Amino acid sequence: MAALAVTSMLYSQETVYHDASAFTVIGKAIPTSKAFTRIDTSAYKFNDEVIEEYACHSTGLAVLFATDSPFIKAKWQTSPKNASENMTAIAQKGLDLYIRQDGEWVFAGVGRPKMDKGPEYAMHSGTIVKEMAPGRKECLLYLPLYDRLDSLFIGVEDGSYVEPLENPFKYRIVVKGSSVTHGLAASRPGMSYAARFGRDNGFYCFNLGFSGKSKLQKEFAEYLADIDADAFIFDAFSNPSAEVIHESFDQFVDIIRAAHPDKPLIFMQTERRESRNFDVWREDFEARKQAAAEEEIRERMKTDRHIYFIPSDDFLGDEHIATSDGSHPTDLGFTYMLESISPKVLKILRKYGIK
Amino acid sequence: MAALAVTSMLYSQETVYHDASAFTVIGKAIPTSKAFTRIDTSAYKFNDEVIEEYACHSTGLAVLFATDSPFIKAKWQTSPKNASENMTAIAQKGLDLYIRQDGEWVFAGVGRPKMDKGPEYAMHSGTIVKEMAPGRKECLLYLPLYDRLDSLFIGVEDGSYVEPLENPFKYRIVVKGSSVTHGLAASRPGMSYAARFGRDNGFYCFNLGFSGKSKLQKEFAEYLADIDADAFIFDAFSNPSAEVIHESFDQFVDIIRAAHPDKPLIFMQTERRESRNFDVWREDFEARKQAAAEEEIRERMKTDRHIYFIPSDDFLGDEHIATSDGSHPTDLGFTYMLESISPKVLKILRKYGIK
Numbered sequence: 182m183a184a185l186a187v188t189s190m191l192y193s194q195e196t197v198y199h200d201a202s203a204f205t206v207i208g209k210a211i212p213t214s215k216a217f218t219r220i221d222t223s224a225y226k227f228n229d230e231v232i233e234e235y236a237c238h239s240t241g242l243a244v245l246f247a248t249d250s251p252f253i254k255a256k257w258q259t260s261p262k263n264a265s266e267n268m269t270a271i272a273q274k275g276l277d278l279y280i281r282q283d284g285e286w287v288f289a290g291v292g293r294p295k296m297d298k299g300p301e302y303a304m305h306s307g308t309i310v311k312e313m314a315p316g317r318k319e320c321l322l323y324l325p326l327y328d329r330l331d332s333l334f335i336g337v338e339d340g341s342y343v344e345p346l347e348n349p350f351k352y353r354i355v356v357k358g359s360s361v362t363h364g365l366a367a368s369r370p371g372m373s374y375a376a377r378f379g380r381d382n383g384f385y386c387f388n389l390g391f392s393g394k395s396k397l398q399k400e401f402a403e404y405l406a407d408i409d410a411d412a413f414i415f416d417a418f419s420n421p422s423a424e425v426i427h428e429s430f431d432q433f434v435d436i437i438r439a440a441h442p443d444k445p446l447i448f449m450q451t452e453r454r455e456s457r458n459f460d461v462w463r464e465d466f467e468a469r470k471q472a473a474a475e476e477e478i479r480e481r482m483k484t485d486r487h488i489y490f491i492p493s494d495d496f497l498g499d500e501h502i503a504t505s506d507g508s509h510p511t512d513l514g515f516t517y518m519l520e521s522i523s524p525k526v527l528k529i530l531r532k533y534g535i536k
Numbered sequence: 537m538a539a540l541a542v543t544s545m546l547y548s549q550e551t552v553y554h555d556a557s558a559f560t561v562i563g564k565a566i567p568t569s570k571a572f573t574r575i576d577t578s579a580y581k582f583n584d585e586v587i588e589e590y591a592c593h594s595t596g597l598a599v600l601f602a603t604d605s606p607f608i609k610a611k612w613q614t615s616p617k618n619a620s621e622n623m624t625a626i627a628q629k630g631l632d633l634y635i636r637q638d639g640e641w642v643f644a645g646v647g648r649p650k651m652d653k654g655p656e657y658a659m660h661s662g663t664i665v666k667e668m669a670p671g672r673k674e675c676l677l678y679l680p681l682y683d684r685l686d687s688l689f690i691g692v693e694d695g696s697y698v699e700p701l702e703n704p705f706k707y708r709i710v711v712k713g714s715s716v717t718h719g720l721a722a723s724r725p726g727m728s729y730a731a732r733f734g735r736d737n738g739f740y741c742f743n744l745g746f747s748g749k750s751k752l753q754k755e756f757a758e759y760l761a762d763i764d765a766d767a768f769i770f771d772a773f774s775n776p777s778a779e780v781i782h783e784s785f786d787q788f789v790d791i792i793r794a795a796h797p798d799k800p801l802i803f804m805q806t807e808r809r810e811s812r813n814f815d816v817w818r819e820d821f822e823a824r825k826q827a828a829a830e831e832e833i834r835e836r837m838k839t840d841r842h843i844y845f846i847p848s849d850d851f852l853g854d855e856h857i858a859t860s861d862g863s864h865p866t867d868l869g870f871t872y873m874l875e876s877i878s879p880k881v882l883k884i885l886r887k888y889g890i891k
Contacts, residue, residue, distance in 0.1 A: 263618070263651050264619070264621075264624075264625070264651070265625075265651075266619075266624065266625035266626050266630065266648045266649055266650075266651050267624055267625075267626055267646075267648070267723075268624060269619075269621065269622055269623060269624055269721075269860055270619070270620075270621035270622075271621050271622055271860060271861060275621065280813075280814055287813055287814075287856050288810050288813060288856040288857070288859075288862070289813055289814050290811065290814075290815075290862055291622075291860075291861050291862065293621045293622070293861070294621055295621075296618050296619070296620075296621050310814050310815060311815060311817075312815045312816050312817040312818065313814045313815065313816065314814075314816050318814075366624075366723065368622075368721065368859075368860035368861075368866045369860060369861075372857065377857070455643050456645065458635075458642055458643060458644055459635055459642075459644050459645075459665050459668045459669075459673075460645075460665060460666060460667045460668065461667050461668065461669050462666075462667040463667065501642050501643040502643070502727065502732070502867065502871075503867070504643075504723075505624055505626060505646075505723035505724060506626060506646050506648070506723075506724075507643070507645055507646065511723045511866060511867045511868070512857065512858075512866045512867065512868040513866070513867040513868040513871055516857075516868055
């Protein structure tokens with residue numbers, strides 16, 4: 182009898198994998214042909230190989246589905262690239278699952294990627310959560326923050342259902358920025374500040390973070406102009422120098438404004454980097470960037486009443502413990518940042534009926 | 537003239553490397569023969585290869601030195617092992633520098649390791665901070681949290697001085713525990729809760745975190761008995777099951793107590809893991825662990841007035857965002873944990889004149 186019981190249990194745990202592209206994929210500001218690619222680089226050209234690689238990341242994308250399976254597994258394929266030394270592989274190329282409980286998205290588990298170089302390290306598989314109580318689970322699965330995702334299959338118990346879940350997030354909010362927005366030093370894909378702002382407030386946010394490459398380029402402005410959006414939040418001043426800010430800011434805003442004449446454009450000052458603490462060259466460079474950013478925005482605000490500026494003085498707290506490397510906010514840094522920006526951004530958005 | 541000026545600048549930036557083992561190495565509870573090894577495994581046997589590997593980590597160790605160099609570089613050698621998917625390589629095998637400013641240790645920069653498998657990836661080099669203003673800098677350089685460190689050389693400008701700095705940390709406080717104590721999901725070596733507790737309060741803490749292997753073993757108790765310590769803080773219940781806690785707790789305390797009859801033994805309850813959120817098996821397993829721990833401690837407290845218990849209910853906050861993978865606190869988790877434990881631990885330590 183014991184042998185039979187074990188056989189029955191094994192049988193009941195058989196896994197069936199479903200192509201996740203058949204479920205609800207959220208987070209693309211403009212539809213793309215590939216399932217898990219945030220920007221279609223055949224439609225939008227950026228004249229920069231690294232930007233085009235980043236455009237194909239699954240940054241900010243998530244899959245929504247519901248299932249009554251007692252476990253959730255995944256098989257997925259990314260690039261074979263290793264994580265950078267200032268980020269976790271889970272954030273770079275892993276999965277991050279939340280299940281809805283009393284209306285809140287509660288962390289349920291991660292999909293752990295393999296790490297190490299070589300083609301075989303592009304294929305990942307694992308159990309994200311198991312031994313769940315019976316019943317329907319509504320699932321929000323964030324995709325790799327800092328890698329492309331070539332395929333994703335969700336594994337559930339044979340005989341259980343799995344079905345697309347309606348996107349519960351309202352209003353279309355673009356978050357455009359640097360590696361800070363990209364979420365580089367978040368611990369998990371769902372911990373970028375853009376993902377947390379969306380999840381915490383029920384907003385539909387698009388993560389357009391481009392690590393080190395977000396320099397007020399015309400090509401980005403043209404892409405943003407094409408997005409059907411209710412509001413734009415910008416971390417626009419982390420990557421460009423003071424000189425580039427002065428040269429490019431007006432053109433960048435002009436292009437977006439022409440397409441979105443009365444949408445709120447909310448510009449955050451770039452954080453005060455911890456790499457300034459003792460490096461006098463960096464201190465000067467960053468101070469000039471911040472001065473240039475504030476000057477350009479304040480000038481523009483004189484004639485554009487839908488432009489907003491959010492100072493960054495408290496983005497990283499005051500204990501010098503909020504970055505992984507002097508530049509990139511960790512989950513702690515993003516917590517400080519959200520404590521600072523959320524009330525200010527929410528107040529602005531309410532003026533536009535976004536609440 | 538321009539050519540001469542450039543030559544002169546290059547010459548002035550020439551780097552001289554000094555063996556860091558000649559400076560002040562802190563963080564060893566008992567001296568060891570190797571410069572950057574926390575426990576001497578020829579003197580202490582643990583009957584477990586993984587424990588003995590961890591014993592040779594530089595976890596919790598730091599180098600103290602002073603210099604008037606405008607930059608600080610490093611060359612260092614670790615194992616060639618890659619970081620785990622739930623941690624950063626900077627935490628695992630990198631360096632984390634703080635410089636004293638108005639009596640506070642202020643973050644200055646990180647030493648970024650190479651990542652990827654292969655022997656050549658054991659050799660790292662980099663600039664930690666540069667372009668500093670003239671003057672003496674007092675430096676606290678944390679060593680890799682989760683790897684061995686075979687050698688470390690500090691690079692300073694030719695002609696500048698570099699000298700050992702006296703250990704400013706007072707009282708000898710042992711922090712013994714699991715991967716949580718080991719600091720697995722800290723973003724940088726100086727961000728483990730043990731390092732932060734020591735740095736923030738001026739205490740000399742020893743990090744004896746042993747990832748997944750801290751199960752109230754007799755061998756650990758015997759090592760702890762040999763340490764000249766003023767207080768012991770324990771994260772003792774994260775790794776053992778309820779059964780192991782019931783079997784081993786009294787023997788573990790007996791051995792330490794025999795050597796330290798009236799030192800405070802401060803036991804923290806293990807954190808409420810986020811992996812319990814939906815996994816009913818894990819929920820039961822962890823709840824039984826926590827019940828066993830509290831039962832054993834409460835019983836022991838009846839006859840030992842120097843044993844203390846710190847509940848863990850608020851170690852990870854209440855938003856389910858404080859771990860990298862459901863188990864390991866990030867810098868955010870450690871911040872919540874320190875906000876919870878610091879006032880309680882400091883109050884206990886004050887009773888023993890430790891303040």
